[in-house]
Amino acid sequence: MTVGDIKTPTSKKKLKQGWDNPKHFTDLIRYFFIPEDLVYNEEPTSVIKTATKLKRVGITFEPVSDRCLLGAKFLKLPILHWLGFLVFGLKWFKACLQIPKLKVDGSTESVLRNLMGFEQCHYPKHHYVCSYVALIGDLVHTEKDVDVLVERKVIVHEQGSDKDLAGMIYVLCKNIVSNATYYATLSRRLNEHYYSHFNRTLTNLG
Template identity: 30%
Template sequence: MQLGNDVMQSSKNEHQRQSLEIDIKALEIDIKEMMLKSRRPPFPPCIYRVSSVLRDVNRKAYTPRTVSIGPLHHNNKNLKGMQTVKFQYLEQFLKRATKTAMLNELPHWGDPMGFVTSLDTDLQIGKHFSCLERFLGLLKPTEGDIWNSYAEDDLNHITLEELLKIILVDSAFIIELFLGFHFKLSKLTPFEIASIRMDLLLIENQIPFFVQENLYEEAFGSYPNIYPTILELSCEFFEPYNDPKMQIQTMKHFTDLLRTCHLPITKDGEHDSNGGTPENDSKNREPDDSNEHLKSATQLYAAGVQFNVSSSKCAFDISFIEPKLEIPCLHIYDDTEVIFRNVMALEIYHYPNKTLICDYVLLMDYLINTSEDAELLVEKKIITSRLGSNQQVAFLFNRLGRNIV
């Protein structure tokens, strides 16, 4: 009887010991995660949630309408329908990565392009899932950099594990979207592609570009004769907003790419990644109020200023040699406000000493106060618009300049 009691007591003690070990392990994981979250990043974040001061002017300009990318809009109920599509793209990405790794073992894929276009041919059930662990393992060492890419307090609603899952699924979706677009295999309509493209440019709807680079390089980097780089695919997908002849060297994410596309061009054909303003020169500048009383376009015209359209494609090539004011042509479309707002938000948060886009918008806001000002610039071919009326052009710039410092 005593022996039985001793056995039961020993079993109970062992169970308590195991429970204690589990509790300590869970506590250790929680503490490690808390330390990682609170660690001061060696670099500033690059993905931000827009403050209410900016958002209240036009909430729709910062909110995705078709697909959420990254953690900030992941729980948006209006976008849940795309989650199934994302996992379909993830499976397609895993299939493509698995088949790419097997290319040397598959002599029947004589034509590399035949390989690319035949992804509907199923692998052995589940075989393509074997590389899922490899990609998760690739993300794990960079989880701190991924977390710190988002502004403080923006990720308090999720765990690191959830963040990595979101990042992997969304990265695979983007990679497959770009490859389908490049190889002309996409089943999406032009309207769907345009809608997704716009969502991918929103500042709150981003994931760090280095994550996509790492995953893409791991999956397809060994076959540059088949696959372009992810940077090349990105520039191709966003070509409507970029001069394809210009060279983009790097980016933090797609909103940053959009800003870079509008920066001045250097002599060697590259975009000026410094924004045209050395950071050290502008850090301690006193506020410049010399333009506080800048007159509108019609007032300047009445005073003898001649408005001419510049042949330059860079919006910042504005020159004034009395009495001629030359301004490059600006094409205004329905999505112009969304583009400007998100790039301006990025500048306010991430490039506070290099606010070239903000400065340009404020200049245009000074010039365009009324529909008559807009009409003058349209007449001089400095502005072309699809908004429907000059009054809408004036309203666009008057609202864009609101709450911008």
Template identity: 30%
Template sequence: MANSCRNEESIRNVDTTEIQGLDIPLVTFMEKKLENLHPLSSDCCIYRVPKKLHKINEAAYAPLRVSIGPFHHGKEGLEAMEEHKWRYLHNFLQHTQKGLAEFVKFIKEKEEKVRQCYAETIDFGSDEFVKIILVDAAFIIEVLLKYRFSNMIDKNDRIFRKPWMITDINRDLRLIENQLPFFILEDLFKKANITTSLSQNDNLSIIELTRNYYKTSIGLEAKIERSNCTEVEHFIDFLRICLNPSKPRSEPQRQKMVSIHLRCATELDEAGVKFFVGSSKNLFDIRFKNGILEIPQLRVTDVTESLLRNILAFEQCHYGTSYISDYVALMNGLINTRKDVELLVGRKVIGNWLGNSEDVSTLFSKLGKEIMLDKDTFYFSRLQDQLDDYCNSNWHKWKANLKHNYFKTPWAIISIIAGFSLLVLTAIQTVCSIISAT
């Protein structure tokens, strides 16, 4: 023990000047590395998709036609759209009274702030980075304007005059890795001060153009108008805000949930729960009362998976609250097999635009993989408690058993009534015989 103390004391008394004076290449390299570390910014909001999510469906996160921002710039297969983006930059400049040099200078001044929005260090030099941001931002602004005002679309436009092209671009603008910070779109639009026949639209803004753009293009019911977008990070964040619940999470009936366990639709149906489609446009407005589960309709189309996957990925990377994850978990719990899908489609809770019930079941099964849930903040915890209490009631079990086993068809009901009537008549006959005998 004494020797150990003396060794520690000798280590502390080493002449540090000897270590500092050593010319060790590794130390020099590491010191420079430490000096060049970029400070972490609170502005970070654009991420690469986590590998655990990416491996489930890589295609859901990859752009088909157009790269936006630095992550996919120059990617093979997207080169053809670059010329169209430059054409849209030319259109953008024609709609303003300012020159290209002024906009380059404008983006240059905001370069550092834009870089800080990306979760990874961007290797592009200053000039290349500024070029990417300006061309892509002008392209997006022109897409929003043309989508709102069809008279701005040139007769030879190769994007809006080709339905398959604009459909792919709509999809690509909803990818987490294919985003520009929303503030740069706002600032550039204000700077441009678009002067065309639209000048009578004094309230025209990027946020209004964005609302208009996503009113019909996302394929999910959402109250776009209600969203408070003063702090929107980018398009994916805008969509998440629009889809988020209109009401805060209710506290669960019990103090703390043991686990998240959601019964499938057929199990609930067998327990006597009745499904009705809700009238609300918000997917989270799900209510259960007196045995009736009211759920707003979800339209499942060929863009649903990609859209939800990218919102989920952003939510898991950026937010502490996991509303969309909770919703996907709920739907994944309700849908285990094609029979669950067929039941919900029959009740109009799901609008199946994929055609195949098995495809819908598989979609939610895959969406439910690798998402993080917190049982203490699960949005539907109260709903789970209500459904559990209802299904565990012996009275409801007895009614459901009677319905499913004895009242499945009209003939079964007629047989039950006939049998009951015969029993009553027999009892009456017996009573009458006893009375007459006395």
């Protein structure tokens, strides 16, 4: 199995989650994929734009290797003002979606499917993996979206074609029955950036 890099949890995380005794191996794998600071957000779930559309408004994608698989974060540089743009150019307005690298091989679909089914049965209020798959599903609708993430090395896959991978993600998302999300704040901020006339203007200037 090569879904992503597994990070060793700290004692703080073990204490917080109370997972000293995982139910079995599937539970243990799920445990290692969840970052300590991933918490449920009661904001309404919002669908984000695809990777292709986010790229059009200046959002870049960056693979990270120092986080658990589910540790996606949206970052914007703190000096976002007109003076910075005039002096330094568009790069100072850079917005970046950091996503732990997803390594997809022949076993990835079955691993994610098992994790999703397991937590829907045993953790009905903590759908971490389902939220992650839904996030990837929002980003990827077509092979063009896959190409964007593969080009940035956010996704490394052995699926034969980008179209095949997009199809795999679509099938996985069809199995999600939860409306809960652990990426509500991230989704809201991405949508705010996407619909901002200011950001669109800067992108056109670049």
